Amino acid sequence: MxxxxxxxxxxxxxxxxxxxxxxxxxxxxxxxxxxxxxxxxxxxxxxxxxxxxxxxxxxxxxxxxxxxxxxxxxxxxAALTREDLIDIFDLRVAAETLAIRLALPQITNAQIDRAAALQAQIKASDVARFATLNSQFHQVLYAPCARPRLIAHIAQLALAADRYLRAIHAVFDYGDKSNLEHHALLSACHARDEAAAVACLERHITAARDVLADRMAQQD
Amino acid sequence: MxxxxxxxxxxxxxxxxxxxxxxxxxxxxxxxxxxxxxxxxxxxxxxxxxxxxxxxxxxxxxxxxxxxxxxxxxxxxAALTREDLIDIFDLRVAAETLAIRLALPQITNAQIDRAAALQAQIKASDVARFATLNSQFHQVLYAPCARPRLIAHIAQLALAADRYLRAIHAVFDYGDKSNLEHHALLSACHARDEAAAVACLERHITAARDVLADRMAQQD
DNA sequence: ATATCAAGCATTGGATACAATTTACTTCTT
DNA sequence: AAGAAGTAAATTGTATCCAATGCTTGATAT
Structure with missing residues (x-):
């Protein structure tokens, strides 16, 4: 108390x-x-x-x-529903691909390194820390876009998404895959390859959506 | 009182x-x-x-x-700034292109006709009604996607955008252009042409953004 | 046995009262 | 005259109180 x-x-x-x-x-x-x-x-x-x-x-x-x-x-x-989950993750794709497009021309190598350091921590973290570290990893990459509304919107979606991640316990299923995707995203950022970064991010978020949606369909 | x-x-x-x-x-x-x-x-x-x-x-x-x-x-x-204006309209592009993509496979001809009817009213309306009718026109086209979060997000952005529209009084400058773009959007919807609808919508919102941003630069 | 309604209880919404913080003003000093 | 400091007024944040709404339980009728 x-x-x-x-x-x-x-x-x-x-x-x-x-x-x-x-x-x-x-x-x-x-x-x-x-x-x-x-x-x-x-x-x-x-x-x-x-x-x-x-x-x-x-x-x-x-x-x-x-x-x-x-x-x-x-x-x-608030309830957790499969429809809401899909709604959230599709909004994430729209918002985060915009953010990475705007951020890439501004991002510094130091900022990319900060994201890489977070990714290293993610690999050796338990379920509880995964969600927050994962959100931080993404937000570090988006921050250089300097768009307060966009950043706030993404943070809110990350919060909603975390609830599903933690509730469904599907982290282990796609943890390895997620790590690979994060590395690919970092490579695209290093190369300042906008198209590759956007495509990578879209696959990354959509894959998470599908894993979680499948799990929810089973649980119901 | x-x-x-x-x-x-x-x-x-x-x-x-x-x-x-x-x-x-x-x-x-x-x-x-x-x-x-x-x-x-x-x-x-x-x-x-x-x-x-x-x-x-x-x-x-x-x-x-x-x-x-x-x-x-x-x-x-809340203040009105050029940066915020751009932030809002870019978010609109991201959210509304997603909405139209999801809505197009579900939309009925009756719903498209409802949007067309609203567009007819827009042509013969004053500044005050333009903003609300314009929002309604867009939302009628997006509604079939049946995504509560996405719809709510778009409504909130429309509200923020309306403030700029009314404050800057740039409606007359791009009113005719906007009408043409609405007709093009309706045509794309009738043809169920996703790529055309998305491209049209993106141009439509971006054009409004640029007109308003220019006006703000002048006023400051 | 089940459905319906009433009465009492539990919980929220709004008004009033009080405490803390900020803003405006006055006064003093340099 | 300008700035700093202190004080009073204005304004917000929180607590307490009361009214209105919803919920639960039990009685009654079908």
Whole structure:
């Protein structure tokens, strides 16, 4: 139980963001499962605050698509469906191929090396760290495009995608394949080969989509 | 001044959405200009409610990118910049070309006719109605793809784009060109020619981007 | 046995009250 | 006169309180 004692109290406008971050990590990691009710009272008690900042936190999570809000009804953790999964990954292809096209002319070798270093960590990481490191790897490559909206959109999609990755436990199935694809992407970036990078990225994301979609079809 | 008398009071959870809709139309139409401060007290008084639903409304608008929120500081109407404009329109190309590709195999002739009817109205409409009709025209063509996230994302981008359209008053410059492009798009849809529709849409949105970006460069 | 309705309980939405932070203004110093 | 510092006013963030809505349970009728 996290209490709001004077020692660990955050600055005045930071509580909703903190609560949202806490809930978000529980939702993405699967501690809070799809469809679970999120009562304002209980969350408020958990974080040692009143219901007011909790309501704002839930609104933030609803904007990120992690929570479903209905008027006069308890909030619920958003559902995971095969249709939504496909929706997310197709949006990722559209957004991330745009980002890599815009980023490639601006990217430096140092930035590519940073991505390569992250990829090295990914190889020797467990399931929990895979998702975040994988997101970081991609975002390092896109950052040079300097498009705030595009970057924010990709980050939001990565969050939604991570939920599926963690929930479906398909990481091991396509982990090796993903590593190979990351290396191919890095090569294309080094060569500043836009067409190759775009094609590589599209295959990479589509492959993940198909593996996960197949797994979901089995589980249902 | 809109009062919250029993006669026009909305249902219990609807106030934030109503307030957000009111503010949104003022922001998009330009009644509220970029950078303008939005004090919770005043808005609450205007709508005849307390500050609480106003805060939620502002949070909604912040999620849509129409308002900037900073902790302990007054909300402000989001700025209009040339960089953001380009960001938005490039995202539109990525999202809308995906939508038309997914929609084309599903679309019916009746739906295409509905879009054509909207296009006819656009020709004989003033500046204020152009933006909304134009958005509707596009969304009718995309709807058959049946992708909730994609559709919502496009709607949000259309909103952001409308602000620039109305603020920059460049509608008349490219209105005729836009009409021609809409007809070309409709033809491609009738023929179920995916490549033509995508190319047409990309040119259409990019052309609008360039006209508006040029105008902004002049105004600054 | 099942469906329907009512009453009480649980939970959310909104108003009011208070605390913390920022902004504006005044005053003092150089 | 310009700038710094301090103080008061304005404004936001959080807590508490009340009203409205939804949910659950149990009784009743079919």
């Amino acid at each position: 996290i209490l709001n004692t004077p020692s660990n109290r955050r600055k005045r406008g930071a509580q909703p963001a903190d609560i949202a971050a806490g809930l978000q990590s529980d939702i993405v990691s699967g501690t809070l499962t799809a469809g679970q009710v999120l009562q304002q009272d209980r969350i408020a008690a958990q974080f040692g605050v009143s219901r007011m900042p909790v309501r704002e936190a839930l609104a933030l999570l609803a904007a990120r698509g992690l929570v479903d809000l209905t008027a006069n009804r308890s909030a619920r953790v | 809109i009062l919250n008398t029993p006669s026009n009071r909305r249902k219990r959870g609807a106030q934030p959405a109503d307030i957000a809709a009111g503010l949104q139309s003022d922001i998009v139409s330009g009644t509220l200009t970029a950078g303008q401060v939005l004090q919770q007290d005043r808005i609450a008084a205007q709508f005849g409610v307390s500050r609480m639903p106003v805060r939620e409304a502002l949070a909604l608008l912040a999620a849509r990118g129409l308002v900037d929120l900073t902790a302990n500081r007054s909300a402000r109407v």
